[in-house]
Amino acid sequence: MRVGMTVLPEHSAESARKIWASVEEYGFDHGWTFDHLGWDGLLDGPWYGTVPTLTLAALVTSRLEIGTLVASPNFRHPVAFSRDLIGLDEISEGRLTLGVGAGATGGYDVDVFGAGAPKSRVRRFGEFVELLDRLLREDHVSFQGDYYSAVDARSVPGCRQRPRLPFIVAANGPGAASVAARYGQGWVTIGGMAERLDAWWGLVSEASDRMTAALATHGREADPEFRRVLQTDAAPVLSIQSADCFDDFLGRADELGFTDVVAPWPRAQGPFSAPRSVVDRIAADVLPRWRTSGND
Numbered sequence: 001m002r003v004g005m006t007v008l009p010e011h012s013a014e015s016a017r018k019i020w021a022s023v024e025e026y027g028f029d030h031g032w033t034f035d036h037l038g039w040d041g042l043l044d045g046p047w048y049g050t051v052p053t054l055t056l057a058a059l060v061t062s063r064l065e066i067g068t069l070v071a072s073p074n075f076r077h078p079v080a081f082s083r084d085l086i087g088l089d090e091i092s093e094g095r096l097t098l099g100v101g102a103g104a105t106g107g108y109d110v111d112v113f114g115a116g117a118p119k120s121r122v123r124r125f126g127e128f129v130e131l132l133d134r135l136l137r138e139d140h141v142s143f144q145g146d147y148y149s150a151v152d153a154r155s156v157p158g159c160r161q162r163p164r165l166p167f168i169v170a171a172n173g174p175g176a177a178s179v180a181a182r183y184g185q186g187w188v189t190i191g192g193m194a195e196r197l198d199a200w201w202g203l204v205s206e207a208s209d210r211m212t213a214a215l216a217t218h219g220r221e222a223d224p225e226f227r228r229v230l231q232t233d234a235a236p237v238l239s240i241q242s243a244d245c246f247d248d249f250l251g252r253a254d255e256l257g258f259t260d261v262v263a264p265w266p267r268a269q270g271p272f273s274a275p276r277s278v279v280d281r282i283a284a285d286v287l288p289r290w291r292t293s294g295n296d
Contacts, residue, residue: 001250001290002260004030006069006233008039009053010046019265020057023064026283030065031057032099032262037075038108041271051084058092065095069188069231069262070170072103073128074110079153082135086159094160099188100129101170118147122175129169129183136164168229172207177214186227187211190234197237201252204230208256229260239263240274243281250290
């Protein structure tokens with residue numbers, strides 16, 4: 001089991017350097033940040049861009065896998081975004097992973113443009129990932145779709161990771177699961193929204209079954225390298241409220257076949273608020289046990 005943390009892009013440079021370095025020093029396997037223009041509920045506070053946040057993370061770490069959970073088509077075009085990703089993959093020396101999803105139908109990322117959601121999020125998402133896949137693999141890419149186009153798009157020098165950096169594709173429904181099965185090196189889910197923890201785990205299990213079916217449809221059900229990532233941010237119980245609670249999340253995720261679990265970095269107040277001492281306990285007691293118990 002590989003374990004990671006999501007760090008919101010809200011911290012000053014000085015604070016962010018310390019946090020990202022700590023994620024690596026604690027022994028977590030990966031660190032992620034949200035890819036939003038702003039996050040409902042935190043719009044009145046600081047919020048920085050995803051690409052500079054991950055650039056800083058890359059420069060203050062040397063081992064940590066870094067990435068987005070998740071980038072979306074809501075405010076990105078594949079041609080411009082591919083250049084950012086190629087640059088980040090180079091700066092991080094091949095430690096970048098793209099978490100990518102279809103994007104929400106509402107919220108600040110959609111509302112700020114005043115245009116509303118597209119007619120088909122799934123079709124737009126499929127085009128977005130297909131074009132990104134080509135741009136990160138090939139040079140001289142031309143593409144014409146319903147939502148995106150490119151004319152002789154250049155990609156020199158390409159990704160440091162070959163043939164391209166890995167995609168972890170967010171999916172809960174069958175349409176997005178098909179995109180994940182076709183293009184992803186892994187899949188990530190938040191399960192869904194539920195008031196009770198047992199109901200949330202039920203949603204996680206259902207999403208996992210849909211992903212398994214999609215992989216079978218695309219002939220990838222036996223792919224041993226395909227990652228299954230559980231992001232615990234949406235759980236009705238904060239996974240990092242205690243070390244024992246987090247250990248239980250890891251156990252339940254392992255039973256459902258997940259290879260990775262991602263939890264939120266603790267905040268002083270508001271969403272994901274928890275004492276930093278919980279991370280101390282998780283690093284000291286929980287992570288070593290999972291690495292030596294045959295579950296990693």
